[in-house]
Amino acid sequence: MVASLRLAVAGVGNNISALFQGAELYRRMSAQGIAESEFPGVKRPRIGGLGVSDLRFVAAFDPHPNKVGREFHQAVLAEPNNYPLLAGELPAVDVGVDPGLSEKDVDETSPAFRRVVQRLRESDAEVLLYSLPTGLQWAATAYARAALAAGVAFVNCTPELVARSPELLAAYEQAGVPLIGDDLASHLGTSVVHRALLGLLSQRGLTLTSSYQLNFGGNEDFRNLREQGASKRQSKLNALAQDGVDTGNVEVIPSAGFVAHLKDHKVAILNIEGQGWAGTPVSLDLKLQVQDSSNAAGVIIDLIRIAAASRRAGVGGFAAAAVRILKSPAGGHPSYSDEDIEASFRVLDTVSELAEATAGQ
Amino acid sequence: MVASLRLAVAGVGNNISALFQGAELYRRMSAQGIAESEFPGVKRPRIGGLGVSDLRFVAAFDPHPNKVGREFHQAVLAEPNNYPLLAGELPAVDVGVDPGLSEKDVDETSPAFRRVVQRLRESDAEVLLYSLPTGLQWAATAYARAALAAGVAFVNCTPELVARSPELLAAYEQAGVPLIGDDLASHLGTSVVHRALLGLLSQRGLTLTSSYQLNFGGNEDFRNLREQGASKRQSKLNALAQDGVDTGNVEVIPSAGFVAHLKDHKVAILNIEGQGWAGTPVSLDLKLQVQDSSNAAGVIIDLIRIAAASRRAGVGGFAAAAVRILKSPAGGHPSYSDEDIEASFRVLDTVSELAEATAGQ
Amino acid sequence: MVASLRLAVAGVGNNISALFQGAELYRRMSAQGIAESEFPGVKRPRIGGLGVSDLRFVAAFDPHPNKVGREFHQAVLAEPNNYPLLAGELPAVDVGVDPGLSEKDVDETSPAFRRVVQRLRESDAEVLLYSLPTGLQWAATAYARAALAAGVAFVNCTPELVARSPELLAAYEQAGVPLIGDDLASHLGTSVVHRALLGLLSQRGLTLTSSYQLNFGGNEDFRNLREQGASKRQSKLNALAQDGVDTGNVEVIPSAGFVAHLKDHKVAILNIEGQGWAGTPVSLDLKLQVQDSSNAAGVIIDLIRIAAASRRAGVGGFAAAAVRILKSPAGGHPSYSDEDIEASFRVLDTVSELAEATAGQ
Amino acid sequence: MVASLRLAVAGVGNNISALFQGAELYRRMSAQGIAESEFPGVKRPRIGGLGVSDLRFVAAFDPHPNKVGREFHQAVLAEPNNYPLLAGELPAVDVGVDPGLSEKDVDETSPAFRRVVQRLRESDAEVLLYSLPTGLQWAATAYARAALAAGVAFVNCTPELVARSPELLAAYEQAGVPLIGDDLASHLGTSVVHRALLGLLSQRGLTLTSSYQLNFGGNEDFRNLREQGASKRQSKLNALAQDGVDTGNVEVIPSAGFVAHLKDHKVAILNIEGQGWAGTPVSLDLKLQVQDSSNAAGVIIDLIRIAAASRRAGVGGFAAAAVRILKSPAGGHPSYSDEDIEASFRVLDTVSELAEATAGQ
Known part of the structure; x- marks a missing residue:
């Protein structure tokens, strides 16, 4: 049996x-x-x-006053977190939440930075999962440097530039430490559904007339949404344009509203208007409802396992296995073929099997 | 310039x-x-x-009293047809609608049968398009035999067994006459959307909990729906099962109701319930609205062009080019690869180009 | 404190x-x-x-083989019943389900009939609630006669003619026994929502262009739906017409499909198309989801309390208090004003208060 | 026959x-x-x-550079207006658009102010309809003063405080000039539908669990929406609270997004979750689509006719006839009974009939 994955987290959100x-x-x-x-x-x-479920939380960093100092299993339920309590009592995790880095601690010689590196080492963490709120480029970079210093694999869930940074990627590769990022693709996100339907329309030979997509929900992402909406909107429109969609009459509203009582549920409203034979109209209206953070966790579970298995296999840098579940993978999507991806998974499985066989002797 | 496609039709419906x-x-x-x-x-x-638009209607058969004896361009607007009049006045088509075959005329020696063969010959039709109401196996077979006798390519839009009949297919192949069928796949049908979404769910690793699909509308297909629903339901569920969907909690209602004022519009209601990470729920609700007969015509235009071009190219029997737009192609879907299909289209294009080049000399 | 309502039921369904x-x-x-x-x-x-919750089940009649002979609290969970088990273990109710009347037992002198009367008497039931499957006029009449013979108040949940029968009503009035019916109006049914929205459109001065309503679900009502749909459709269209709606372009499909996995959930799809100023279009699309049998029980609880309280108050025949929650009340809706209804409730309350005061002395 | 209504407008929008x-x-x-x-x-x-259709546009004020100086019938089609051109060519209206007042012209002695008064007088306008963009309190007040100075009835379509201002209302009453406002209620707005459905839920005895309402569209109201959303949201929530709705779990997003290709169409998404008998869930999902400016014009046509008829009848101040189609009527909704409103309409009709009878002599 393989040993559990020893996971450190930066950010103790939903x-x-x-x-x-x-x-x-x-x-x-x-x-x-x-x-x-x-x-x-x-x-x-x-x-x-x-x-x-082979997961052990061994260190946690989060600056939120409701979380600092609390034990991990309590901190995950502290406000503003509002993911539902799914399964009765949670098992105790005897790991206190550490405030981690602040914007003035980014220097590698600062006491806070050195403390974070030390905690990673002492906890024997294999992977540091970075999922602080979107927009803190300094934090993403600083934690990535701390993980590297501690020899711990790094997974970046956010759009901040980490795995796409040539310098950081080179440093991880040189050190033989895995670096997986950037920006996780949701398990079943609005965009993937939108793209599937627009792709179907095009593949069948119908003509797109117009389309819109609105997303709303009740977690922190939607509370602060309206500011960050513009860049997210553009990135989603770009993704559609890459699929060959004429986005002239296509609108994407990543954050149409904060509806507190929805908590961690996300609702998306999608409309597609098109033309079929003789220009007659075709219309699709869709409502998609998901548990927003499950939608992330369902992909995080793969990213961290890829990172840990790569580290165990001694493979540093980016792993092709992660490509399909990242929005902006190191090197960009076109750098990886389906064969690359399958080969990457096979390597991880094979090394693990060899290790077990050896251990069993 | 190529000559227009000379088309005969059995059935003058929407x-x-x-x-x-x-x-x-x-x-x-x-x-x-x-x-x-x-x-x-x-x-x-x-x-x-x-x-x-390279289309010329040269013969038309339909036993409906509102259509028999009328000129083609008037018959297409006669009740119970209720496809909208799209574009002002229609051009006159000086072809009277012939009653065609009745159930007692299926013998090839009957006067009616011989008359139909003769009309096909005299009209110099290249293709006979069969689209009488679903369920008349005798009519499908009889018209297919008449077309063969006249050396005219045959396209079967209905689920009746024609191109899948080994005897009929062999006879067409031997005579070098194209036979395209069976059962057209809609341009953008409910099933193709349903399958795309269920496929996406599965591809992303979510678990299907339950799903339903209901269709309703106001044309003749929906008026007589409730009787024919059972076989159509089973064939749609089979198609989902072939995709690997566990259809235990999946329901398809091909004909949920006749709503007269919808006329030729079809509305479909689709629901998919699934589970993501930690078993948390994911739900999709979709409403699809189409012009039902445009949805058919957008595919018929390809089927008849494949049939005519095959005949011009001297290729008899089934044409792989038609596979993707048929529900039950001769030989079944798995018999044809993407390469077969592309090759089939290329043959038609190449022969046509050669013919034009020769004609131009 | 008032004594619990002693309830007998004919029909042990959802x-x-x-x-x-x-x-x-x-x-x-x-x-x-x-x-x-x-x-x-x-x-x-x-x-x-x-x-x-002041309810005590004292007798139960149902001919279904899965229910006959079982104790009441087990019979309510026996197939084809599929209402969810809401609240862990159910309290035991030591009342065996009796097969009750069959179509050959309708004569008041038959042994079965006399046995039912005797059970009602022995159980000291105050109310017999009739909710066997729709369409058994003979059963509704026979149980109503049996209740009358036993001096037990009768509540008819079904569209069968009972409280609207002048003879039966007169007999109940003469005997001083309450008779409440016919046909319960759902707590929040599709029709009441449909009528509210059409009424709003009209009240605001918009013009109705077309509308449709489809209902589907997974309980027995929907399994046998397609046969009974026609009369239910007409009765719903009549109700709209009484509201002044021009039903020319309005369609109601009471039973668009049986979707087994929905179990006792009902889904309704509603569309309203209208015209506002300058004839520009207005459209409403609604999806309504309810627990079908809760929708009935939420009204039954009032009907049986009205019946029991009337009997305790010594008031026979129909009670105006029940008018708003019946589709076809005795005498018809227009016979009762809002004042009549309020007065009827007040009588029940006053008598009960007097009784308690007297009991307390 | 009555003479056409001579209408001046401040604001030449959709x-x-x-x-x-x-x-x-x-x-x-x-x-x-x-x-x-x-x-x-x-x-x-x-x-x-x-x-x-008894309407004659006799003066128009709008500071937008695309409109100033153009003839009225051209200005109504100038960007950013995007109401559709409904009916082929529009009749010429030989009235040039005047820039009207700017924020520095609010003094009654300023030349611009005096010019506006003079234009109103010279045009012989009966009513000045105020419908500049929301939020310009100075403009609403200034135009109201100009109309009063010219003896022209004033209709305020916006939420700015005009008819609710005791000073202004008293001045209009004293002068015998009608003042109708404030804030028009849409012909069929999202709020009226939302309130009707929540009211129905409550009336039937179901319990509201949560609800949300989102509105989006492609006209100027939605472009500048996010700023003005907060006050509009609160006013809509207040209206629900006045109906007795517990708004704790109710969210209203007046302006969820600007979707340019929707132009003057508004889309509203409404969800209501409730509990029926035994706490089982009830859910309603609604999509409402309207032509936003038709939704306003269908009410404006009544407001201006009430204003003109009141002026012709010599009745100054507010008219009860306008109450139901205003969000914030002078004096507040509770000040007017249904009888008041009907009486107000009757007065207008009677005076008009008398006038015609006299004219006919």
Whole structure:
């Protein structure tokens, strides 16, 4: 049996609550004799030998006053987190939340920075998962440097530039430490549904007339949304344009409103108007409802397992296995073929199997 | 320039109205200088050199009392047809609607049968398009035999067994006459959207919990729906099962109701419930609205061009080019690869180009 | 404190499961100190002094083989019933389900009929609630006669003719026994929403162009739907016409499909197209989802309390208090003013208060 | 026959385009022999004898550079206006658009102010309709003063404080000039639908759990929306609270997004979650689509006819007839009973009839 993945986290938000609670839930299903191939919402039961509940939280950094100093399993439920409590009592995790880095601690010689590196080392973490709120480029860079200094693999869930930074990527590669990023693609996001439907329209030979997409919800992402909306909107429109969609009459509103009572639920409204034979109209209206942070955690579970398995296999830098579940992978999507990706997964699995075989001798 | 496609039709319903009016509309667009690559709702502007308005209706068979004896361009607007009149006055088509075959005329020696064969010959038709109401196996077979006797290519839009009949297919192949069928796949049908979304769910690693699909509308298909619903339901569920969907909690209602005022519009309601990470719920609700007969005509235009171009190229039997736009192609879907299909289109185009080059000398 | 309502039921379907489980749930809320004014989904916490959990099931009749002979609390969960089990274990109700009457037992001298009368008497039932499947006029009449013979108040939930029968009503009035019916109006049914929106359109001065309403679900009502749909459709269209709606372009499909996995959930799809100023279009699309049998039980709880309180007050025949929650009340809706209805409720309350005061002396 | 209503407008936006084009369209219907009782989207064919096409635009003020100096019928189609051109060519209206007042012209002695008063007098306007963009309190007040100075009735479509200002109202009353405002209620707005559905829920005894309402569109109101959203949101929530709705879990987003290609169409998404019997869930999802400015014009046509008829009848100040179609009427809604409103309409009709009878002698 493989050893559990030793995970450190920077940011103890809803995504981490979802990751923690989900892993616990699957552990209980397993204890009830449910086969992991039957776990709902899991695409790959094993990556590099690691299952979805083989997870141990060994360090946590978050500057929020409601979280600092609390034990990890309490901090994941502290406001403004509002991911639901899924499964009765949570198991205690005897790891206190550390305030981590602030904007004045980015120098590698600062005491705070050195303390973070030390905690990563002492905790024997394999992976540092970065998921602080979007927009803190300084934090993303500083934690990535701290992880590198501690020899810990780094996973960047946010759009900040980390794995796409040639300098950082080169440093990780040289050190033989995995660096996975940037910006996770949701498990079932609005954009992937929107693109699938627009692609279908085009593939069948219908003509797009207009389309819109609105997203709203009740978590912190939507509270601060209206400011950050513009860049997210453009990046989503760019993605559509790359698919060959004429975005002239297409609108994307990443953050149409903050609806507090929705909590961590996200609702998306999608409309597509097109023309078929003889120019007659075709119209699609769709409402998509998801648990926003489950939508992230369902992908994070793969990213961290790829990172940990790569580290165990001694493979540094980016791993092709992560490409399909990142919005902006190191090197860009076109650098990786389907074969690259499959080969990357196979390497992780093979090394894990060899390690187990050796361990068993 | 290629000669127009000389088309005979068995059945003068909404589909034929849509086909006729659409071709006329595109002809007018062309006359206004709109490039055919800009035609809305057209996937392939040319097949074997034939454009979407290169169409001449040369014979028409339909036993409905409102249609028999009327000129073609009037019959397409006669009740119970209720496809909208799209584009002002329709051009006159000096072809009277013939009652065609009845159930007692299926013998090839009967006077009615011989008359139909003779009309096909005299009209110099290249293709006989069969689109009488669903369920008349005797009629589908009889018209297919009449077309074969007249050396005219046959296209079967309905689920009746024609191109899948080994005997009929062999006879067409031996005679070098094209036989295209069975059962057209809509341009953008409910099933193709349903399958795309279920496929996306599965590809992303979410778990399907339940799903339903309901269709309703106001044309003749929906009036007589409730009887024929059962077999159509099963065939749609089978198609989903072939995609690997566990159809235990999936329901398809092909004909949920006749709503007269919708006329030829079809509305479909789709729901998908699934589970993401930690079993948290994901839900999709979709409303799809289409002009039902445009949805058929947008595919018929390709089927008849494939049939005519194959006949001009001297290729008998089934043409791989038609596979993707048929629900039950001769030989079944798995018999044809993407390469087969592309090769089939290329043959039609090449022969047409050679013919033009020769003609130009 | 008033004594619990002693209830006999003819029919142990989903509605009775909902009624029984709801009463139990509210009892537990009460035990937890939740005030009855805070009970969700309850319009009138008290009628004639009776609360929503003051309910005792004392006799039950149902011919279904899965139910006959079983104890009441087990029978409510037996197939084809599929109302969810809401609240953990149900309290035992030591009442066996009796097969009751069959079509050959309608004569008052038949042994079965006499046995039913005797059971009603022995059980000391105050009310017989009739909710067998729709369409059994003989059963509705026979049970109404049996209740009358036993001096038990009768509530008819179905469209069968009982309280609207002048003979039956006169007999109940003469005997001083309450008779409440016919045909319960859902707590929040599709029709009431449809009528509210069409009424709003008209009141604001917009013009209705067309509208449709489709209902589907997974309980027995929807399984056998397509046969019974026609009369239900006409009765719903009539109700709209009475509101002054021009139903020329309005369609109602009471039973668009049986979707097994929806179980006791009902889904309704509503569309309204209209014209505002300058004839420009207005459109409303609505999806309504309800727990079908809760929708009935939320009204049944009022009907049976009205019946029991009337009987306790010595008032026979129909009670105006029930008018708003019946589709076809005795005498028809226009016979009762709002004042009549309020007065009727007040009588029940006053008598109950007097009775308590007297009992307290 | 009554003389046409002589109308001056401050603001030549989409609402005025809708008003102008609608009046013209109904005029053409009338010319085709369509009875005014059959006009689509018209609640009251006559108010004080005035029909919906008895409208003459005699003066227009708007500071927008695309409009100043152009003839009225051209200005209504100038950008950023994007109400559709409904009915072919518009009739010429030989009235040039005047820049009107700017923020420095609010003093009654300023030349601009005096010019506006003079234009109103010279044009012989009966009513000045104020519909400049929301938020210009100075402009609303200044135009109201100018109208009063010219003896012209004033109608305020915006939320600015005019008719609710005790000083202004007293001045109008004293002068015997009608003052109608403030803030028009849409013909069929999202709020009225939302309130109707929440009211229905409550009336039927179901419990509201949560609700949201989002509005989006492509006209200027939605472009500048996000700033003005907060006050509009609060006013809509207040309206719900006045209906007795517990707005704790209710969210209203007046301006969820600017979707340019929607132009003057508004889309509203509404969700209501509730609990029925036994706390089981009830859910309503609604999509409402309207032509935003028709939604205003359908009410403006009544407000200006009430104003003109009041002036003709010599009745100054506010008119009860306008109460139901204003969001914030002078004195507040509770000051007026249904009887007051009907009486107010009757006065206008009677005076008009008398005037005609006298004129006919």
